[in-house]
Amino acid sequence: MEPVFSAPTVDFHAFGPEIVLVVVLGVLLLVDLVFEERARWASSTIAGIGLLAALVPVLTLAIDGGDRTLFGGAYVVDNFALVLKGLFLVAGYVTVLISTDYIGDGDYYEGEYYFMLLSSLLGMTVMASARDLLSIFVALELLSIPAYLLAGWRKRDLRGNEASLKYYLLGVFASAVMLYGMSLVFGVAGSTLLSDVGAAVSRGPRSAPVITVGIVFIVVGFAFKVSAVPFHTWAPDTYEGAPTPITAFLSVASKAAGFVALVQLVFIGFLGRDDVWAPMFWVLAAVTMTVGNLIALRQTNVVRLLAYSSVAQAGFILAPFAVAADIPAARGGVGSATGAVVTYLLIYSAMNLGAFAVVMAVARKTRSGEIASYGGLFQYAPGLTVLMTIFLFALAGIPPLAGWYAKFVVFKSLLDAGTAAAIALAVVGVVNSVIGLFYYASVAREMWMSPVPDGQEVTPVRVPAALGASLALCAAATLAIGVVPNLVARLGNLALFGALP
Amino acid sequence: MDALDDLALTAAVFLPLVGAVVMLLTPRRQETVHKVIALLTTLATFAVGVYVLVRFDYRRADLLQFNVNASWIDVINSRYILGVDGISLPLLILSMFVCVLVVIYSWNHFPEPHNPKAFLLLVLVLETGMNGTFVAQDLILFFVFFEVVLLPMYFMIGVWGGEQRQYAAIKFFLFTLFGSALMILSFLALFFRGGQTFAIQELIAVASDTIPRSTQLLIFGGLFMGFAIKVPMFPFHTWLPDAHTQAPTQGSVILAAILLKLGTYGFVRIAIPILPEAARVWAPWIGGLAVIGIIYGALGCLAQSDMKRLIAFSSVAHMGYVMLGIATLTDFGINAAVFGMVAHGLITGMLFFVAGSVKDRFHTLELSRLGGLLIQAPRMGWILGFCAMASLGLPGLAGFWGEFPAILAAYNPAPGLSRELFRVYMVVAAIGTVFAAGYLLWMLQRAAFGTPTKEFxxxxxxxxxxxxxxAWTPMLLLIVVLGIFPNLLFGLTNRAVDTALAAFGGGG
Incomplete structure (x- = not known):
């Protein structure tokens, strides 16, 4: 009799980062359980060291080179996956750094907090390798469910509850829509492997409407994740109510994970059906950047401003999707679009995390997130002011700060395509860059040019060491990438190989 | 010596940045130390400039010299290419020169809220951006340096400026950013259509042959927007009077003397040599806007009651002559334009210096409240008079050699351009000089002649x-020297201009 189940051979090296994360998760739980209050301080240290340790197998895998395919193609460790795993782990590490004092001072549940954070990161590292509808879904839930809890971490705060509930309900709804779409696609393809889906989808018009609906549902599901307009409504409330480090985490790592899933789904699974998704992405991109920017103009709270700015930035990241199929092979084909997306994500992470880190450092003193409370910051906290200025203008895309290169690669991929639609999208992007500058500059203006508000003490702001380290990391990355874009351009280009069939 | 030559331009660009980093690490209280660091940095940079001047091969001023070509962003084939020729050298030196003088002038002229550390730091960052723009020979590199000047100038106007500083600062920023966003799209279009390169020299060789004519016209339009806003040409000039009036004295000087030249330089260095055919089509329009700018600027001046605002509008008019010279597409006209850039930099820079000092003493620049400067501060009054004369184009001073040949060049524009049209432009521009004499003498009369008003x-x-x-003596000397020996500059620019105009059969 044939064995019903034969265990697949597992390449444990390929699973290195995930194994390290699981071990650290166990250690965190045990330490919290055994030492209780006495070890509270240790949990952030363990989480931070654990994340750095998880980077080691990423590096060894990168040095080792070569793509590793597991489970019949459902799980692939290639350059694309490694670059993004690295991004998730580093972004997670910075999140731990900015959380340390916030969570420590706030009398929150530290052990559980870092446990959730690392669980979510585990989901993301899995996502980077998932090339199968099911593993993508599992990774998505693994990264989302802890995030729902983290968003409501300030449980006595009404806004925190609202943040968590909104995020949870809309997130689950999006998952349901997406799952339905996946089931339709599976029904046609007869396989959950993305490569099989890709082959089935491009084979011809058989059951085309079903596939169309399936693709639309899946893309809409992820549009929620990456907070693309008109599926963005949860983002500002959730961002404002969640603990600020979690806001930073959601707006960077969680969003990046959504884009990673999109890249894999669209460019491997649905490549043959660009007639369905290309117009969708065009509209999503144009509307997302425009609406995000216009609403950001009216914000008076800096966290909400950054929330809408991150919506607008998502619009820029969506733009290459819209034209990917039109890029001639001589100019890199779909790879040019993937490269633009990955490069943008890498740069965006550094500058956005940095901006949130400054917001947290300032809030430690002013206890406020209102933009007006930033008045005259330059007079008593020149260092933080300069850093915030760097991050804001980087987000606006002013050279020589990193953001210009991110925008540049997006424009380049649009002009790579060279179609009328692509050029129109580029013009929309140009107009939006100018609008974006206006609100980024308005925060800078408040800090540099306005007087200190009444009742505000003007003693220097004390920045805790961990927060300072995260600021230094982000600022160094923002400046270095801006001056020598080769640093990420290489990574962005590396990430193309293997991602495509 | 060759190793030094390779380093020279890199040093010219990044020395100010090194100084800025040193200042960043010095505590804010040590104001004198900051001033000394800034002065030494700008002097050292200027010394590099002198070295370049000495080692420059003047017989081959048409060639790019002191070339550097290193890898930068491989993925998009953009390289770190630097070089100077006869067109960029005078502007590079002007930029270094003005920065030294600005630091000297700043010694006891820090506008509120004081803070010499931040202020001088911004001047140094600005210098990096300006020097870099004049030597960059790769479009992306050019773009980055072109943008680097934005932030420091934004903060200089916004923090140290006058009453309306925040409005003026953001207006300056948004206008320029809009232009440069279109400019970068044009650069990308050149890249895709012109053989996947950003190197200016390579593009000059291939672009006009490989790019379809209609596309060339569009690309030129994008470049035009980017550069014309920076110049600024009518009708994109509205940011300039606000920025100039609100900026602190040093900001106005740098803005007038160098920042505006980034735009005109862009035309001469990039737009015209790469896309000569499109330039020929666009030239009548550029010339038209230029002469409108001349007249409009002059009329604007006559309507001003504020001395600084008046000088700002006169900048619009003067840059109109520069653009008219460029629009003729003749070697005569473009030589005049480059001369005009340097002369306007020196003269208008000086006028802003004087206006700043007047404001320092009277705390107003309202012409109706001023008067009798010659009685109360005779030396300053005479200098104001001298600069006004230079600015209105008195022969024997530098201003003359920028304006007069530009007008003359319009008599006989490059082949393919309508002579009749350009002769009309010539007449209009000539009338503009009369206006110029009018408003400058009027300003001089109100501010310097007569007796002091009761108030003061x-x-x-x-x-x-x-x-x-x-700070002023070197500038005044140069105005005279260039006025008497214009060949010092024309000799330098002429060959390079001929090369830039090679597509027009060596000029008209």
Whole structure:
């Protein structure tokens, strides 16, 4: 009799980062359980060291080179996956750094907090390798469910509850829509492997409407994740109510994970059906950047401003999707679009995390997130002011700060395509860059040019060491990438190989 | 020596940045230390400039010299290419020169809220951006440097400026950013259509042959927007009077002397040599806007009651002559334009210096409240008079050699351009000079002649102090020297201009 189940051979090296994360998760739980209050301080240290340790197998895998395919193609460790795993782990590490004092001072549940954070990161590292509808879904839930809890971490705060509930309900709804779409696609393809889906989808018009609906549902599901307009409504409330480090985490790592899933789904699974998704992405991109920017103009709270700015930035990241199929092979084909997306994500992470880190450092003193409370910051906290200025203008895309290169690669991929639609999208992007500058500059203006508000003490702001380290990391990355874009351009280009069939 | 030559331009660009980093690490309280660091940095940079001047091969001023070509962003084939020729050298030196004088002038002229550390730091960052723009020979590199000047100038106007500073600062920023966003799209279009390169020299060789004519016209349009806003040409000039009026004196000087030249330089260095055919189509329009700018600027001047605003509008008019010279597409006209850039930099820079010092003493620049400067501070009054004469184009001073040949060049524009049209432009531009004499003399009369107004009659007004002597003397000398020996500059630019115009059969 044939064995019903034969265990697949597992390449444990390929699973290195995930194994390290699981071990650290166990250690965190045990330490919290055994030492209780006495070890509270240790949990952030363990989480931070654990994340750095998880980077080691990423590096060894990168040095080792070569793509590793597991489970019949459902799980692939290639350059694309490694670059993004690295991004998730580093972004997670910075999140731990900015959380340390916030969570420590706030009398929150530290052990559980870092446990959730690392669980979510585990989901993301899995996502980077998932090339199968099911593993993508599992990774998505693994990264989302802890995030729902983290968003409501300030449980006595009404806004925190609202943040968590909104995020949870809309997130689950999006998952349901997406799952339905996946089931339709599976029904046609007869396989959950993305490569099989890709082959089935491009084979011809058989059951085309079903596939169309399936693709639309899946893309809409992820549009929620990456907070693309008109599926963005949860983002500002959730961002404002969640603990600020979690806001930073959601707006960077969680969003990046959504884009990673999109890249894999669209460019491997649905490549043959660009007639369905290309117009969708065009509209999503144009509307997302425009609406995000216009609403950001009216914000008076800096966290909400950054929330809408991150919506607008998502619009820029969506733009290459819209034209990917039109890029001639001589100019890199779909790879040019993937490269633009990955490069943008890498740069965006550094500058956005940095901006949130400054917001947290300032809030430690002013206890406020209102933009007006930033008045005259330059007079008593020149260092933080300069850093915030760097991050804001980087987000606006002013050279020589990193953001210009991110925008540049997006424009380049649009002009790579060279179609009328692509050029129109580029013009929309140009107009939006100018609008974006206006609100980024308005925060800078408040800090540099306005007087200190009444009742505000003007003693220097004390920045805790961990927060300072995260600021230094982000600022160094923002400046270095801006001056020598080769640093990420290489990574962005590396990430193309293997991602495509 | 060759190793030094390779380093020279890199040093010219990044020395100011090194100084800025040193200042960043110095505590804010040590103001004198900051001033000394800034002065030494700008002097060292200027010394590099002198080295370049000495080692420059003047017989081959048409070639790019001191070339550097290193890898930068491989993925998009953009390289770190630097070089100077006869067109960029005078502007590079001007930029270094003005920065030294600005630091000297700043010694006891820090506008509120003081903070010499931040202020001088911004000047140094600005210098990096300006020097870099003049030597960059790769479009992306050019773009980055072109943008680097934005932030420091934004903060200089916004923090140290006058009453309306925030409005003026953001207006300046948004206008320029809009232009440069279109400019970068044009650069990308050149990249895709012109053989996947950003190197200016390579693009000059291939672009006009490989790119379809209609596309060339569009690309030129994008470049035009980017550069014309920076110049600024009518009708994109509205940011300029606000920025100039609100900026602190040093900001106005740098803005007038160098920042505006980034735009005109862009035309001469990038737009015209790469896309000569499109330039020929666009030239009548550029010339038209230029002469409108001349007249509009002059009329604007006559309507001003504020001395600084008046000088700002005169900049619009003067840049109109420069653009008219460029629009003729003849070697005569473009030589005049480059001369005009340098002359306008020196003269208008000086006028802003004087206006700043007047404001320092009277705390107003309202022409109706001023008067009798010659009685209260005779030296400063005479210098104001001298600069006004230079600015209106008196022969024998530098301003003349920028304006007069530009007007003359319009008599006989490049082949393919309508002679009749350009002769009309010539007449209009010539009328503009009369207006120029009108508003400048009017300003001089109101500010310097007559007796002091009642308001200030009893006040002792100190005459020039040593930082003013030190900062102004070199500029005044240069205005005279260039006025008497214009060939110092024409000799340098002529060959390079001929090369830039090679597509027009060596000029008209």
């Amino acid at each position: 009659a009893g006040h002792p007004i100190p005459d020039m102090r040593w930082p003013e002597y030190l």
